[in-house]
Amino acid sequence: MEIDRAEIGTGFITEVDRYLYNNGRHYEIYEKLGAHPEKYEGNDGMYFAVWAPHGSQVSVVGDFNGWDPEANLMSSLSDSGIWETFVPGLGIGELYKYAITTRSGKILFKSDPYAFQAEYRPQTASVTADLSVFQWKDRSWMEKRMTKDPLHEPLSIYEVHLGSWRKKNRAEKDGFYTYTEAAHELADYILEMGYTHVELMGIAEHPYDGSWGYQVTGYFAPTSRYGTPEEFMYFVDYLHRKGIGVILDWVPAHFPKDAHGLADFDGEPCYEYGDPRKGEHPDWGTKVFDYSKYEVDNFLIANALYWVDKFHVDGLRVDAVASMLYLDYGRNNGEWVPNQYGGNENLEAIEFFKHLNSVIKNRGNGAMVIAEESTAWPRVTGNQEQAGLGFTFKWNMGWMHDFLEYMKLDPYFRKYNHHKMTFGLSYFTSENYILVLSHDEVVHLKCSMIHKMPGLLEDKFSNLKLGYTFMLGHPGKKLLFMGQDFGQFHEWDEKSALDWYLSEEPLGKDLKDYVRDLLHLYKKYPALYEKDFDWEGFSWVNANDKERSIFSFIRYSKDHKRSLLFVLNFTPVERPDYRVGVPKRGAYTLVLDEKHGLYKRGEKAPSFRSVKTEWDGQEHSFSYPLPAYGAAVFRF
Structure with a gap:
């Protein structure tokens, strides 16, 4: 008509x-x-x-x-x-x-x-759909979100692929949980464990399961694999009412060539660059958005706001940012077009990010934008007045790489690689970082997290508990992929559910309980999150004990009350009289160790009184029986 x-x-x-x-x-x-x-x-x-x-x-x-x-x-x-x-x-x-x-x-x-x-x-x-019929009940969460600064709040993220987190024993819709079913069971698990947020992979509609949702054809449509838009609204609403935040993976970097999708939408390059040297990703066989077109930028920015406004999501984790920033990303000489100044920076994508982040920030609703940026691009989280891109957080891929390379080593060789664990503390204030152990680290023959660890099976679990304790104490927000918190044996496969029975086996249950204790400790002590990007929130006690592969450091809160001392032994050698330097005289009370986990209210926690004996450059010190693969966290 x-x-x-x-x-x-x-x-x-x-x-x-x-x-x-x-x-x-x-x-x-x-x-x-x-x-x-x-x-x-x-x-x-x-x-x-x-x-x-x-x-x-x-x-x-x-x-x-x-x-x-x-x-x-x-x-x-x-x-x-x-x-x-x-x-x-x-x-x-x-x-x-x-x-x-x-x-x-x-x-x-x-x-x-x-x-x-x-x-x-x-x-x-x-x-055809109507999004106006759903009645939201998360007003309290949304109002509180507007008043909080995520930089100074606890942020521990549970990364989830809904299609393989759990599966139903049914043929209908491939056994997928619906958004409604997942909301209830996922909320229960997150509350038990102590995560603050869930991050969902691949929610926008996509044709191929094996893309994990990163090759999108329906940017405004929650995938029908798990139900309707209203059911996804229920998912977010329910988690909010349980005090859990929701972050979505978002893909403005590229889109697939499927005939029904955006590629050559009206018979010619429309959403993508016309020149294949700019308009196609050779590594992925996908199209690249043309950020020089106002209508394309508008499509993407409106899409980001759509998820925040219509579905109340608390943040967007932007996938493949580096592929957008660099014109030569994944391309050989002669396969890319320099910018007007002869450089390899995509100036249009840079302006797109600045525009996107400024619009979301100016809304003032507390929503986060997180960059998965894998290079040393400067000021990703810097403000735009100082030539920054304006993201709230950046994934710390450098820390992840160094941490895993160290943890994979036989403990004998760790003393020769001590710097891999200390290097991240030389630059942690340069961006607002999230420490990530994501899905990308447990696929494509990279091994599951537990099988990256050296030694026999019990050694593997001891190493992983110790590594997670280091991650907890290291400045930066936290992210774990599903299954890593109970020692999933197999690499992640989007076609199969996690092996949940492992979480009830002795070693798996012990690891799961320990990770739960770490996460609850994290939320309990502001020293672990208030000053994540400030040198006033962290200090080394001894960063140089490489011969024994022991690290000791302190995390401080804003008011320096209830500070935490970490002592971590990355070898199977027991140190029955390990002396650690401390900044003041007084009692140092054990709040968590590798065998007991978190000391609860009413439990008699061991306490150690310091003496005026100089050690580790500190005026005071105390001795502690540090076990093999020992992890000890003291409050003072």
């Missing part, structure tokens, strides 16, 4: 909408483009609008018109590249696509880039 522009309602595309969108500033464009229930000329129906600037004819097709490209033609809105139509009588739950006739006369059937819902894979149609 051709629309009389003089009679349109507020839900239809206006001249102001077109102006803002074509200039990259329409942050709620998802309320206009896509499919929306509307009333026109007294009829209820569905309003459709799509950006296809190179199309010669566009129509909406579906079961309602027999998928006939001539049945519901769309009208072009001036030179905006936007097409629109109204289909009377059409409701929620209808399958549809756009039939786009290219300038060469070919007809392409494309899913809606702004669709709120998608058909269950391997089918590829979009589904």
Whole structure:
């Protein structure tokens, strides 16, 4: 139906909408483009609008018109590249696509880039939906989030792939948990363990399970593998009401070439760069967004805000940031195009990030933006007034690499690699870091976390407990991938559920209980999170005891009350009279060790009184029987 522009309602595309969108500033464009229930000329129906600037004819097709490209033609809105139509009588739950006739006369059937819902894979149609019906009950969480600064709050993230966290014994939908089912069991587990947030891999609609959700075709559609948009809203709402934050992985770096997706959307490069030297990732076989186009930037920024505003998510972890920042990422000489100054920086992507982060920050709702940036790009979390990109946090990939290389070593050789554990403490204030042991470290023949550890099975578990204690004490927020907290044996496989029975085996249960104690200790003591990016929050006691592979350091809170001393022995050699230097005279009470775990209220915790004996450059010291693979945390 051709629309009389003089009679349109507020839900239809206006001249102001077109102006803002074509200039990259329409942050709620998802309320206009896509499919929306509307009333026109007294009829209820569905309003459709799509950006296809190179199309010669566009129509909406579906079961309602027999998928006939001539049945519901769309009208072009001036030179905006936007097409629109109204289909009377059409409701929620209808399958549809756009039939786009290219300038060469070919007809392409494309899913809606702004669709709120998608058909269950391997089918590829979009589904009409209405997001206004869900009743949120997380007001208290959302109000508190606005008042908190995540830099000075505890942040311990449980990274989850919903499709393989747990599975049901049923054939329906491949045994996947629904969003509703997952919300209840996942919340119970997170509360038991003590994580503060869950980070979900691959929630936006994607055609191929093996991409883990990182090759997206439906940026505005929660994947139908686990249910409807309303069910995903319930997931977030339920976790919020249980005091748990929700972070989503988000992929503005690239998209796949599937025929129904964004690639050559209207027969020509539309969302991607036209030059394949800029517009394709040779490593991944995917397309790269064209950040020079206002409409593309608007699509991505509006999408980020959509998840924050419509689904109340607390943060976005931005995937593959380095691939966006560098024009030569994954490319050989001659396969990339320098910028206007001859450099390898993608100036358009840099401006995109600054724009994105400034918009989210200025909303003032406490949402985080986290960069998975694997290089030494400067000031990723720096403010834009100082030429920073403006992210809230950055994954510390350098720390992860050094930590794992050290932990893999036979303890005899650790003394020759002592610097791998101390180097991260030389730069921890340069960015707002999250220490990560993510899914990427337990796939593609990299071994599970437990099998990275040296020695016999019991040694492996002892090493992992010790390593996690070091991670807890090291400045920076924390992230563990699912299964790492109970010693999952096998590498992660998106097709199979975790081996949960291992969490009830003696060694697995002991590790799980210990990680739980670490996480509860983390939330209990502000010294472990208040000054994560400030030298006033950390000091070495002895960083140089490499012959014995022992590390000792102190974490301080803002008021220097209830500070914590860490002493960690990375060899199987017992030190029955290990002396450690301390900054003041008094009692040092053990709050956690590798055998007992966390000392609870009412338990008699061992206490050690310091004496005025200079040690480790400190005026005072005390002796402690440090076991093999010993981990000791004292409060003072």
